[in-house]
Amino acid sequence: MGMKVAIIGAKGRMGQAMAAGVTATDDLELVAQLDVGDDITAETLNGAEVAIEFTKPYASLANVLAIIDAGVNPVVGTTGWTDEALAQVEEELATKPELGAVIAPNYALSAVLAMTFAQKAARYFDSAEVIELHHPNKVDAPSGTALTTAKHIAEARREAGLGAMPDATETDPDGARGANIDGVHVHAVRLKGLTAHEEIVFGNAGEQLTIRTDSFDRESFWPGVLLAVREVKNHPGLTFGLDKLMDL
Amino acid sequence: MGMKVAIIGAKGRMGQAMAAGVTATDDLELVAQLDVGDDITAETLNGAEVAIEFTKPYASLANVLAIIDAGVNPVVGTTGWTDEALAQVEEELATKPELGAVIAPNYALSAVLAMTFAQKAARYFDSAEVIELHHPNKVDAPSGTALTTAKHIAEARREAGLGAMPDATETDPDGARGANIDGVHVHAVRLKGLTAHEEIVFGNAGEQLTIRTDSFDRESFWPGVLLAVREVKNHPGLTFGLDKLMDL
Amino acid sequence: MGMKVAIIGAKGRMGQAMAAGVTATDDLELVAQLDVGDDITAETLNGAEVAIEFTKPYASLANVLAIIDAGVNPVVGTTGWTDEALAQVEEELATKPELGAVIAPNYALSAVLAMTFAQKAARYFDSAEVIELHHPNKVDAPSGTALTTAKHIAEARREAGLGAMPDATETDPDGARGANIDGVHVHAVRLKGLTAHEEIVFGNAGEQLTIRTDSFDRESFWPGVLLAVREVKNHPGLTFGLDKLMDL
Amino acid sequence: MGMKVAIIGAKGRMGQAMAAGVTATDDLELVAQLDVGDDITAETLNGAEVAIEFTKPYASLANVLAIIDAGVNPVVGTTGWTDEALAQVEEELATKPELGAVIAPNYALSAVLAMTFAQKAARYFDSAEVIELHHPNKVDAPSGTALTTAKHIAEARREAGLGAMPDATETDPDGARGANIDGVHVHAVRLKGLTAHEEIVFGNAGEQLTIRTDSFDRESFWPGVLLAVREVKNHPGLTFGLDKLMDL
Secondary structure (H helix, E strand, C coil): CCEEEEEECCCCHHHHHHHHHHHCCCCEEEEEEECCCCCCCCCCCCCCCEEEECCCHHHHHHHHHHHHHCCCEEEECCCCCCHHHHHHHHHHHHCCCCCEEEECCCCCHHHHHHHHHHHHHHHHCCEEEEEEEECCCCCECCCHHHHHHHHHHHHHHHHCCCCCCCCCCCECCCCCCCEEECCEEEEEEECCCCCEEEEEEEEECCEEEEEEEEECCHHHHHHHHHHHHHHHHHCCEEEECHHHHCCC | CCEEEEEECCCCHHHHHHHHHHHHCCCEEEEEEECCCCCCCHHHHCCCCEEEECCCHHHHHHHHHHHHHCCCEEEECCCCCCHHHHHHHHHHHHCCCCCEEEECCCCCHHHHHHHHHHHHHHHHCCEEEEEEEECCCCCECCCHHHHHHHHHHHHHHHHCCCCCCCCCCCECCCCCCCEEECCEEEEEEECCCCCEEEEEEEEECCEEEEEEEEECCHHHHHHHHHHHHHHHHHCCEEEECHHHHCCC | CCEEEEEECCCCHHHHHHHHHHHHCCCEEEEEEECCCCCCCHHHHCCCCEEEECCCHHHHHHHHHHHHHCCCEEEECCCCCCHHHHHHHHHHHHCCCCCEEEECCCCCHHHHHHHHHHHHHHHHCCEEEEEEEECCCCCECCCHHHHHHHHHHHHHHHHCCCCCCCCCCCECCCCCCCEEECCEEEEEEECCCCCEEEEEEEEECCEEEEEEEEECCHHHHHHHHHHHHHHHHHCCEEEECHHHHCCC | CCEEEEEECCCCHHHHHHHHHHHCCCCEEEEEEECCCCCCCHHHHCCCCEEEECCCHHHHHHHHHHHHHCCCEEEECCCCCCHHHHHHHHHHHHCCCCCEEEECCCCCHHHHHHHHHHHHHHHHCCEEEEEEEECCCCCECCCHHHHHHHHHHHHHHHHCCCCCCCCCCCECCCCCCCEEECCEEEEEEECCCCCEEEEEEEEECCEEEEEEEEECCHHHHHHHHHHHHHHHHHCCEEEECHHHHCCC
């Protein structure tokens, strides 16, 4: 008898991928698949201990509050969370102190690890830049992940008392040096055939450290969601970010 | 007035590189340069607070004991330390509880970070392999660093309860799968033009994490040695491995 | 009205991918989809000018002879062709001098280009090694492509009068140096999440050239097949290898 | 008795590296080393068959004309050649039809091959971008090599009738997409520890081709210069670009 799991957003592409993951995992049991129009109650969740929620930003907060209200631990992959929405989740959780909720902007383990490692490495190098590479259908540049990575690197450098990176560039008429995010240069490549990739490069005199994450398809979210499903009950209250559940 | 530093092994290539590093650093002062034939005493160390020792395995233990005996904190880059030799250093340090000693097999920050990150990442992936690339004058394969990295990965997997990695290989007549170190495959490339490089690749369904370190020349040791020089006095007793001084 | 195209092996995964490619291309028209049990005749090929054949080694020769016999130009992706089988195709083509046939072991343009470029570069470097990386379900190591690449590099070096590559390795107890194919070292990595990848590295004093090809899925065959479909009629007789149709 | 070689610009860093290369090559003999203030005549060139010239843009034309006038074959690495200056060299060579002159913007074989291969590959891919990485003391971005590479890719695409690359970018407030050179995006990374590196990435549905060149130090120019020294006498008249002497 495995742990009982519900899927919210079961008709979406992520929901279907998550259902496939639950089904393929020996010690998990898929007990409910809900989507738009379905009520989220203790009854419809059908005995689930954990509910995996991948829906849309406008729906996610209400879903998560309903899941908590039903006494179930949510694991949430929907993006777009504001500080206000997170505060409402924490308030709701305060009424059920035995429950945990995990909300994370990214469940791909390699992406989570890359960002964490980049943050740790940042203070030890003179130079650091971020190159993100995505499929050409992406409408924004740079990616949200690259932006966050750059900000974390900048913050770690500031905390360590590092000054500006060395850069003698005098002429760059066409903007080849890319985006300057808080002093960290970020470059966005768009290439047919690619999915979602990020490379963070660090340099000192005589040495380079490279951390790269490649996400080839949405299957890559499953191991991270599985980790959250297994851990959420051991972490009462709100956990924001998968790295908080990892031993890094 | 900066911190006073002595170099032991001052005529060697590493010793010269270290002397250049000390001289180029504003808050350090080079007060002694000793080599074979020179006595190591409080007098010859000339007021140094820290002594950087890069010599030969057969000489290093005696040098380090003499440095401690003279009341100076050693930072040691000579390789080949046995458990017995380390134990003697600890014994000597016990007589001078205010002193610290740092002994590390590798002072290149990117190499130290790569190994630490690889160890942390290992438990989160189905697959992991190590590729090391060096100049073709290297006589042993794989490199000691790659061997250690593979063993750390294997150990982290065991501790996390992971089984063998997936590998359907049935025919490999020429040994293309490389060395199997504790279940972790290690590949050694030898290429004119290269110095010392290591790439660790991790894979899950749909995603890959790559950690790579490139050492282009021995200059790359200086930032790590500098970190040890600055920290050694704050860490009484023996510290083995630069990662122990880093916030990782 | 576009060029009429038939698919042989239409129920296989490659056949389906090819049918999708034809359908998505404005100036091509899909007129026949045949599989095991269907006769291959002028009638069943239904006016096709070109027949794309992706089946099994034991069936491909008979299919190709039937396609030629029906007066249609074959583009063949089935692997496993022997010199004898190729000779039979040439013989059959001699009876229809207006027809062309393209048979190629690989239609991924990046793989074809990587091999061609590697062959051209080989004579200009002291060192060259091949690293291939595949999913862990692959049963043979190294990959056929890596084997062929290594042999081509070895041949180009011989023709240019180059001797053995520099390699001072004395101890390699676990075989980390990988397979030695005609003097070229080949390394096979197996990693969950990967598909089919090959990296060829070349080195001289002070410089490195890297050529890498990544195949993420079988979609990657379509641009090469399309090129062959468009060119096959302009190349009477047998063309073996896609590179022969390219301007390299 | 080997081929006699002179060095012009013998006191410069490149001149010294070239002299070291000549001395280390069995079938070459170093017979003259000239620099600023030395006359370049048949007498001072001392019987040389080939003169290697690495000086400054303002001096190079006069040097090369004097070398030709003295009946010696020049191999020139100084950059900054204008069409007018090249035309003067051709005029001078017309008076000595038995002589050849090689002038090349880059003698690193890996860089020359990377650019040539990129040009050949360009027409076969939907997407192509260029990433160049250099030490942070470089004052201009992007590098001249990256600029030339991008222009060659753009030209090859135009000749093959390819349209614009796919790119759905709508918002890029900080310029992360880098320089748009003739429709080809170019990204410039500046990192402590690096020397001169260029990566050209090509993409189609399901596949990627990467060509990368790493120049670790000026030693890397020697194999290309050696090739030119050996071939210059077999190529009467002006040869611009090392690729013209290579079998590509």
